[in-house]
Amino acid sequence: MDSLLIPVLILVLVAAGVLLVVRAWSRRGERSRPAAPPQPDTDSAELARVSAARLNQEQHRRIYALIAQGQAMAAIKVYLEATGEGLRASRDAVAAMAAHPQPYRAPEAASPAVPDEDDVPQRFPYRYRAIASKGDVTREVSSNMLNDEIYGRIRTLAKSGDTEAAATALTRHSDISMKQAREFIALLDD
Structure with a gap:
């Protein structure tokens, strides 16, 4: 039994040494790899x-x-x-x-702009379409003075019950009449 003890101890020491070398080698490989650059959020x-x-x-x-x-x-x-x-x-x-x-935005105006007041609508180079429907009734407003932010404010006013303010804001940012705006807002107030 004593004759086997020394070779078994040598075998255990060699195995432990090999494991330590493999672990050190893998850590060294991980450190030498460059980190992947952060990917930009394509929808930002x-x-x-x-x-x-x-x-x-x-x-x-x-x-x-x-x-x-x-x-x-x-x-x-x-x-x-x-x-x-x-x-x-x-x-x-x-x-x-x-x-x-x-x-x-022209290069001079590329710096952070002061938010526009609702009284002075800004014209955008694209047409924004807002669609509201209830049952069989569907209304659409298309304007280059609307965007997601302005339409969001109009929807918030309509959902909070201030339909006149919502209709007024919608007429200010589109080319529709007050009657058409009220009809559109009536479809949003649910």
């Missing part, structure tokens, strides 16, 4: 704002026209040619711009 409003700011007015208009026509590949190509960014960055930028439409 910030990416859309930054991407739109890189375009001149004609490029901005062309890209949003192509997005509106459902020609995403052509919009990506125009963005790629306009900015010189890579294909993946151009794809992400166009996807963000489609998800979060941005008005064209």
Whole structure:
């Protein structure tokens, strides 16, 4: 029995040494690999704002026209040619711009703007469509003075019961009459 004890101890020590070497080698390999760069959120409003700011007015208009026509590949190509960014960055930028439409801002106005008052509607280079329906009745408002934020405020006013203020805000940001606005708001108040 004593004659087997020494070879077994040597075998255990060798196995432990091999395990330590393998563990150290794998840790060293993990440290030498570069960390993956963080991927931008392709649907972020910030990416859309930054991407739109890189375009001149004609490029901005062309890209949003192509997005509106459902020609995403052509919009990506125009963005790629306009900015010189890579294909993946151009794809992400166009996807963000489609998800979060941005008005064209001249280079002087590219700095953070003071939020517009509701009294002075801003015109956007794209048409916004708001649709409300109840049962068989459907109403649509299409305007280049509406966006998600303004329409959200109008819906909040309607849902809180202030239908007159909601109708007034809707007429201020579109080209519809007060009667049409009231009919539209009546479909939202549920």
